[in-house]
Amino acid sequence: xxxxxxxxxxxxxxxxxxxxxIYRVGVETIHALRGLDLTIGRNEMVAIMGSSGSGKxxxxxxxxxxxxxxxxxxxxxxxxxxxxxARELALVRNEEIGFVFQSFELLPRQxxxxxxxxxxxxxxxxxxxxxxxxxxxxxxxGLQDRVHHRPNQLSGGQRQRVAIARAILNxxxxxxxxxxxxxxxxxxxxxxxxLFRALHQEGQTIVIVTHEDExxxxxxxxxxxxxxRVLSDLPIxxxxxxxxxxxxxxxxxxx
Amino acid sequence: xxxxxxxxxxxxxxxxxxxANKSRAFLTALGIIVGVASTTAVIAALTGLKSKVxxxxxxxxxxxxxxxxxxxxxxxxxxxxxxxxxxxxxEVVAIREECTLVKAVxxxxxxxxxxxxxxxxxxxxxxxxxxxxxxxxxxxFVVEGRPFSQIDIDSERQVCLINxxxxxxxxxxxxxxxxxxxxxxxxxxxxxxxxxVQARFFGMNTSSAEIFIPFSVAEKLQERxxxxxxxxxxxxPAEAEQGQDEVRFVLRRMRGIQPGEPETFQVAAxxxxxxxxxxxxxxxxxxxxxxxxxxxxVGGIGIMNIMLVSVxxxxxxxxxxxxxxxxxxxxxxxxxxxxxxxxxxxxFVGVAIGRLAAFGLTKIPGAQLEQADVPLxxxxxxxxxxxxxxxxxxxxxxxxxxxxxxxEALRHE
Ligand SMILES: Nc1ncnc2c1ncn2[C@@H]1O[C@H](COP(=O)(O)OP(=O)(O)OP(=O)(O)O)[C@@H](O)[C@H]1O
Ligand SMILES: [Mg+2]
Numbered sequence: 001x002x003x004x005x006x007x008x009x010x011x012x013x014x015x016x017x018x019x020x021x022i023y024r025v026g027v028e029t030i031h032a033l034r035g036l037d038l039t040i041g042r043n044e045m046v047a048i049m050g051s052s053g054s055g056k057x058x059x060x061x062x063x064x065x066x067x068x069x070x071x072x073x074x075x076x077x078x079x080x081x082x083x084x085x086a087r088e089l090a091l092v093r094n095e096e097i098g099f100v101f102q103s104f105e106l107l108p109r110q111x112x113x114x115x116x117x118x119x120x121x122x123x124x125x126x127x128x129x130x131x132x133x134x135x136x137x138x139x140x141x142g143l144q145d146r147v148h149h150r151p152n153q154l155s156g157g158q159r160q161r162v163a164i165a166r167a168i169l170n171x172x173x174x175x176x177x178x179x180x181x182x183x184x185x186x187x188x189x190x191x192x193x194x195l196f197r198a199l200h201q202e203g204q205t206i207v208i209v210t211h212e213d214e215x216x217x218x219x220x221x222x223x224x225x226x227x228x229r230v231l232s233d234l235p236i237x238x239x240x241x242x243x244x245x246x247x248x249x250x251x252x253x254x255x
Numbered sequence: 256x257x258x259x260x261x262x263x264x265x266x267x268x269x270x271x272x273x274x275a276n277k278s279r280a281f282l283t284a285l286g287i288i289v290g291v292a293s294t295t296a297v298i299a300a301l302t303g304l305k306s307k308v309x310x311x312x313x314x315x316x317x318x319x320x321x322x323x324x325x326x327x328x329x330x331x332x333x334x335x336x337x338x339x340x341x342x343x344x345x346e347v348v349a350i351r352e353e354c355t356l357v358k359a360v361x362x363x364x365x366x367x368x369x370x371x372x373x374x375x376x377x378x379x380x381x382x383x384x385x386x387x388x389x390x391x392x393x394x395x396f397v398v399e400g401r402p403f404s405q406i407d408i409d410s411e412r413q414v415c416l417i418n419x420x421x422x423x424x425x426x427x428x429x430x431x432x433x434x435x436x437x438x439x440x441x442x443x444x445x446x447x448x449x450x451x452v453q454a455r456f457f458g459m460n461t462s463s464a465e466i467f468i469p470f471s472v473a474e475k476l477q478e479r480x481x482x483x484x485x486x487x488x489x490x491x492p493a494e495a496e497q498g499q500d501e502v503r504f505v506l507r508r509m510r511g512i513q514p515g516e517p518e519t520f521q522v523a524a525x526x527x528x529x530x531x532x533x534x535x536x537x538x539x540x541x542x543x544x545x546x547x548x549x550x551x552x553v554g555g556i557g558i559m560n561i562m563l564v565s566v567x568x569x570x571x572x573x574x575x576x577x578x579x580x581x582x583x584x585x586x587x588x589x590x591x592x593x594x595x596x597x598x599x600x601x602x603f604v605g606v607a608i609g610r611l612a613a614f615g616l617t618k619i620p621g622a623q624l625e626q627a628d629v630p631l632x633x634x635x636x637x638x639x640x641x642x643x644x645x646x647x648x649x650x651x652x653x654x655x656x657x658x659x660x661x662x663e664a665l666r667h668e
Binding site for chain 1: 258259260261264275571572575576577578579581582583584585661665
């Protein structure tokens with residue numbers, strides 16, 4: 001059922017096989033993921049949905065190489081990431097992954113520009129011209145006039161834009177966003193989502209975790225999880241979230 | 256692999272971290288500051304004292320020698336009673352008569368006596384009995400009046416020499432030559448004024464009244480077995496070694512010491528004192544080093560504590576840095592650098608305070624420390640010690656930070 005959608009997007013960028021994650025808390029074992037399969041192609045924009053506790057964040061952390069699976073395989077760009085050590089993983093996170101968090105995770109004492117530059121600090125390759133690159137990323141998210149502001153001088157939406165600028169700075173293979181609009185009001189949510197869509201149109205592969213069908217309707221494809229397994233994996237038009245498509249088209253036109 | 260940008264931001268972060276927690280950083284570094292400051296001050300004082308003393312030894316001259324009574328090491332007390340060991344006047348006469356390499360020699364014996372002039376009375380002034388050669392040996396001459404002559408010695412004349420301080424303290428006229436003073440109840444005539452030599456080492460002879468009388472007169476004022484020392488001069492420093500042997504030979508013969516028996520006296524030239532002083536200075540420096548080591552240990556524990564606090568406070572930040580690609584090594588170095596920076600800043604403040612204290616020492620009148628200064632090696636060593644402390648005590652917190660799991664760290668709080 002999932003295969004046709006992935007195949008349509010071209011060669012797989014992300015390939016996850018029988019991914020399992022087991023947490024042990026005291027004597028309890030929690031199966032956060034129970035043998036999950038997922039394939040995501042280049043330049044796809046995928047929404048991951050599911051009830052609370054279904055394993056969305058756990059999956060995103062795996063995809064973002066922040067966490068390692070208990071078992072199963074994860075191929076990113078054809079490389080087996082699940083076998084890598086801490087140092088190699090750091091490199092992958094630096095070069096291939098942009099992560100956007102629900103709570104922004106900006107460094108409070110640094111300016112927007114410094115926050116955006118952060119990935120270059122840990123870059124092994126080209127770090128020269130960092131100012132220009134960070135400025136370009138800030139401009140890309142529409143914050144060219146907030147460059148020297150600190151996070152507490154920015155609105156929630158602006159903070160998330162800074163976080164997005166930071167995530168796209170190294171031109172990552174995938175942009176992962178775990179409930180990026182969870183802390184934002186609906187108007188700001190719409191702004192952030194249209195930014196994601198624009199990035200997608202420029203060729204960025206994007207995976208967004210969300211609880212809201214309206215948000216999911218901005219994506220091409222919706223993966224629904226339940227109990228650590230894929231429940232459904234459908235193109236947006238066939239998913240229940242598809243009912244918001246027309247609304248966005250109308251809303252997008254009025255913007 | 257770690258790019259220059261990393262180092263740049265790591266260093267600036269380390270400083271901004273200290274700046275953001277100024278009072279905390281200050282309290283943490285206090286142990287290091289105090290330790291380094293006190294040590295640099297001690298070393299500065301010692302350095303000042305050393306150059307002072309050495310230059311003074313040099314001015315005294317390498318051709319000078321001293322003779323003291325000395326009980327042989329490990330010898331039983333009753334085998335060498337003190338009165339047998341004491342130098343005798345006949346021995347100094349023998350040295351003068353028989354030692355060809357000795358250019359000038361004087362016995363010196365000191366006795367505390369009450370001195371009176373008019374209605375002015377000072378109790379317990381040190382009165383030294385000397386020979387005319389004393390001036391040449393001590394390189395201090397008579398500026399007014401006349402020195403002692405051999406006749407003064409031979410006929411035990413009641414004449415004396417005094418210095419400026421004694422004139423002041425006894426309220427004598429500006430030129431008191433020819434005036435009478437009562438020394439130990441006897442009437443002495445002031446024959447001359449001995450020049451005042453500024454700042455003798457170890458506070459000796461500094462600004463105090465001095466009175467000199469002929470040695471033969473002092474002998475009479477002393478008790479039966481009195482202490483005397485001998486000071487003398489060889490014709491040149493080159494003859495010092497041979498000259499010492501000559502003096503020892505004469506004394507051994509006078510005391511009937513058989514070959515192989517230990518000597519009951521000591522003949523020493525100035526270089527021996529220089530050696531002794533250098534050993535003493537090195538010892539004090541080592542103690543100062545010990546103090547700094549202990550204070551750095553104590554300070555280091557404070558540093559470790561504060562770095563652990565910092566790591567746990569900034570767990571989320573560490574998580575984020577890891578999420579954007581910081582390797583464990585990068586995090587480790589970041590925190591190590593912070594600990595080292597904190598220690599170095601502490602060391603810097605400590606050295607600055609130490610320098611200030613050294614400057615203060617030079618201004619203390621009469622402390623003889625006007626040459627006190629923190630030598631460059633002490634500054635360099637302080638910084639090296641501080642850096643090592645930072646690395647050693649910063650290592651555990653830094654490793655802890657580096658080992659944090661990125662997702663656990665991000666989930667913190
Ligand atoms: N560090 C952890 N230790 C123990 N159990 C965990 C841990 N992280 C997640 N879990 C458990 O794993 C399961 C999946 O958690 P996950 O955070 O992936 O859910 P989610 O789909 O993101 O939920 P939400 O929509 O509320 O964010 C949950 O039952 C959760 O309790
Ligand atoms: Mg979640």
